[in-house]
Structure formats: structure tokens, C-alpha cells
Amino acid sequence: MRLAGPASILSAFLAVSPARAADCLQEQAIYGDADNAYELHFEPVGSASAATSNHFKVKVGKTDLVLDGIVMQSDEPVRANGMIMHKCPEGDVTGDDIAACTIWQGVIYSVSADGKVLSLPGEGLEAAAQVLLPDFGPAIRNSSIWGKATVAPWDVLTFKGCSQ
Template identity: 35%
Template sequence: MILRVLMAAGLASFAVPALAACPQELAVYESGDGQTALNFTAGGGAMAMSHEIRILFRGAGPVTAYVQPGAAFGQPEMVLPVNCPEGDVTGDELAACIVYRSVVHAVDAQGVPGELPAGGEPAAQAVLLPNFAASVWRHPAFGDDGPPEPPAEILLLTGCQE
């Protein structure tokens, strides 16, 4: 309930009519402190539910994450690999370079969480990445190139790449 009230208050100040027409695959999100941004990119794959996301951390290099339907519940799941080895890799090697894996939630203007829109659908007003900060900040896969501050887990729609 508290999340819902906070999100509704925050989202009300960001309601911009021009962004209402932005498709999810072109959406740009930013944290309130400006430390974290998500840029969805078009052409994330053949499936309507797949997305590619460029993640920008202030003071660190960009990384690319991928969203696809999760195997367990069919909900969109984001996977963030960092510095993964190329070619044939073991399950342990792959697990070591997957920095974040979780369901991604869209949040509407009333602060209600739901499923991330598919490509071609209107962009969510906000994106919620559960446990993102705990998973990403100071993760050894980044080496010295990780985010200098804990990243945000709630990012608001701030632009459209049209």
C-alpha cells in the first residue's frame, strides 16, 4: 500500500501527454536522483514480449540487459549479463556473470504494479526492478566498472526515442 501511494504521488508529477503515445520499445526511464536510466531499444527480437535495454549508471559504462517471457510464470523477466565469456561456457561460468535476473514490473499512473507491456503497446509509466540495487551494486562481475552508488529500483518514464 505504501509503495502504491508513493508511486501515485511520484507518477502524477510526471504525467506528460506526449509520452502517453510512446511504445514500450522506445521508452526511456530515469531514477529520481538521475543515477540510473533505462533506454529500451527497438528490435529486441522476434517475440513481441522481448526487449533489449541499455542501462546507464552515472559514473559507469553502459550495460545491456534483455527482457523475455520468464520460464516459471510467463511474466517478463530481465537478465543482466556482465563480462560473460564467449563461446562454450559452463553453467557455473554463466551463473557467475549474470548480475541480475528477476521479473520486471510495470507500474501504472495509480501506482499499481502489473506486467511490462509488449512491443507496440503504450509504455508503462514506471518500471519496478525488485532487488536490483542489492544484486547489481558492487557485484564482482563489473570489476571496477560498476555503478558507484546503489542503483534505483523504481524508474519513471521520462522520454521516448522517436
């Protein structure tokens, strides 16, 4: 019987080791909640002149629901203000139209691997180890999608992988 050398052991470890946020850009990061009921998939904004700094989709497990998310940076203090919406009308809409289709809104924080709470990174920057959406779970429970979604998510979602 031949014993594996250090290079073989390292190769095997790397093949099964989980993806690290440090190896991924924010616009490719995928996050999941503790119950694996919700996945948040960041995607490229697609324009340097866009008013948004991040785009993402929220997939609700065991349903066909996919929610749209955007992040806009505020000024003084700089904060990543997020909105998660479902079936919003397009084109010339009013504030009431947007409010009616908004599932959650608030500041999105990133949590680094060493526990520091920071603003969500923009495109082209290293992905956060975790994202924190304060009151995300209660917002889902009080939203128009409750009933189709039957599990409220945790407010902290952890890095799961990196899309290509």
C-alpha cells in the same frame, strides 16, 4: 503589450511539458532512477522469432559502464523475467559463464500511471510509466561492477522520455 491567447499558452505548455509514457512504445522508452545515476534504455528486439520479448541497456552515470538487459516471458503465470549482464561471453557458453556475468535477475514489473502493478509490456505496446526491478540496488552493490559504480540505484525507475 500584447497578451498571449489560449493557443499561445497551450503551445508554450506543450513545448515544456514532460514526455508521457502513453505517447511512447515500450521499445523506445527511457527510464531513470530517483538520483539520476542510472538510465534504462529499451530498444527493439529486432526479430519476431526471438526468445526475448524486450532488450535494454542500463547506463551507469559518471562511468563508462553499459550493462545489457533482456526480458523473456514465462508461462503460467505470465511474467517478464529479466536479466542484466556485464561483459558476458558470446557463442557456446555454459550456465556458469552466464551466472558469472549476471548482475541482476528477477521479475520486471511495470507500474501504470494510476499505480497498478502489471507485467512489463512487450514490443509494440504503450510504455509503462514506471518499471520496478526488485532488489536491483542491492544486486548492484553485491556485483562485480561495484567500485566502478559507486551509487546503488533505486528499484523503481520512472519514464523520462522516448528515443526515436
